[in-house]
Amino acid sequence: MSEHISTETNQLGSAGYNYAFIDEGAKREIRRKLLKAVAIPGYQVPFASRELPIARGWGTGGLQITLSLIGPEDVLKVIDQGCDGSVNAVNIRNFVSRVAQVPTTTDTSQATLIQTRHRIPEEWMSQDQILILQVPIPESLRTVEASERETRRMHAEGDYTRLWLYLYEDIVRFGEISIGARYPVMVNRRYIMDPSPIPRWDVPKLHQSDVLFLFGAGREKRLYAIPPHTDVQPLEFDDVPFRTEDFAGKCCARCGAEDAYLDEIVLENGQRSYLCSDTGRCDKNARCKELE
């Protein structure tokens, strides 16, 4: 086993809780809904969101998926905005590893289940892994339509004119589509889907991937999925194509990566510097550099 996997698992702290905290009936219900979500890529499946010892809106949708799928043989990675070490990521990781007694890792390639908020890891993931994304607002049409009943109709009929019109207006006003995170995508040529607040940089990773993507919105009680090898296209016009963030000429000050989504930091002397947003991969790169 890799040295980066922490094999020390916490003992079940509070007696009386079921394995992985939620009861088996609730897990089965979530798994059934996940099967439906996988069968209809990009379609939002309602589910009975449970109470958890974490406030709704803090990743409870993703957490319920993770707890429903996890088993003792899994290896867990949790990241928040690319970072394994942030308070939220640490809290969720500690909680899950305690209630499910699984080892954890920061190494993407070692994890079987990865729960994440706002980023998709830079490393290519395999068919043996599952990426679980926390979703605050599952409805990509909410920007143009407040009524849930109406957005459901729009999805059912594939009536997406108003979202396209919104993008058209954006281009008229700003010269390009100004959406940063939550860039709407067309899944399997059928449903428009909110990919959660990942940067545009991560959107192409959803297309024809080997990994299974599962999305959970706890507060809004919705699950959806992109199964492996699914077509996922960002919305774009023929003459105004989709573009990712441009980091040309910039690289990570720590590991030197030029092919990563970078966070800008302002140094004390006022100069700008860049660091990988994906800390797990940055660590790995940096270790490689040390060995060289």
Add this chain to the structure above:
Amino acid sequence: MRDQPLLSARGLTRFYGTGCVSCPENTGPAAATNRCSACGTIVACAEVSFDLYPDETIGIVGESGSGKSTVVRLLHFDIEPSAGSLSVTIPHGAGRQSGNGQVHVQHLLDGTADVFGATAFERRMIRNTFMGIVYQNAAAGLRMQVSAGGNVAERLIAGGWRSVGAMRDRAAWLLDKTEIPLERMDELPRNFSGGMQQRVQIAKALSNSPVVLLLDEVTTGLDLSVQARVLDVIRSLQREFRLALIVVSHDLGVIRLLTSRTMVMKHGRVIETGLTDQILEDPQHPYTQLLVSSQL
């Protein structure tokens, strides 16, 4: 020999309320109301039948509340009929600017199907591909938070257009036809005058090169001089685009200028129908006689 009618409406009826067996005799011109005294139902329109032929312009005239807008909104699938049928005959390839909408609904367009029985999706395709509408109230026809050009682009997007440049070209061309200054194309129509808003609505209604254009009181509420300009625009577009028009107005001047045949409505029923010239010169129904003598 005449062509097949484009639209063939039979028995168009729309209730607001539960309806009862007495509604038919309790409402209409003889009862002098559109509200059923037994059950309180509003019979907004009932038993309206007509054929609209290619290139033809039909007028609908009548007092306020007589059911004119209801008929137009039924034809545009904005509301569902309580009874009645509508068949549509559009030869393949007649949708001139459409994307692939026609493919999905071609089987409904041979004049045999009742398109009111089609799915919501199919009705939307028919509307987006072949129909245009200008509403009585510009706020109903325009998205006030969306630029004038965007309003025109909306149906193009619905028809499958995905080039911003091509849509802007077409929007600019149509706005020019309706005499909207090009430099105002990216402005919000809520900043426009009433006459301009109506002309943006017309440009929007023409964006998909409709086969049928529905005009609901396009000139009502406009200054006389603005009215004249809007009517000029419609007349030239009528010739240029070879549109079939349904023109709703309570203004007989508008009806005389634009239409060849006219239906007169009162309390939800058609009380007189015929060639516009004949109706204006020799009205048969007492209500029509009153209307003509009071306005001309």
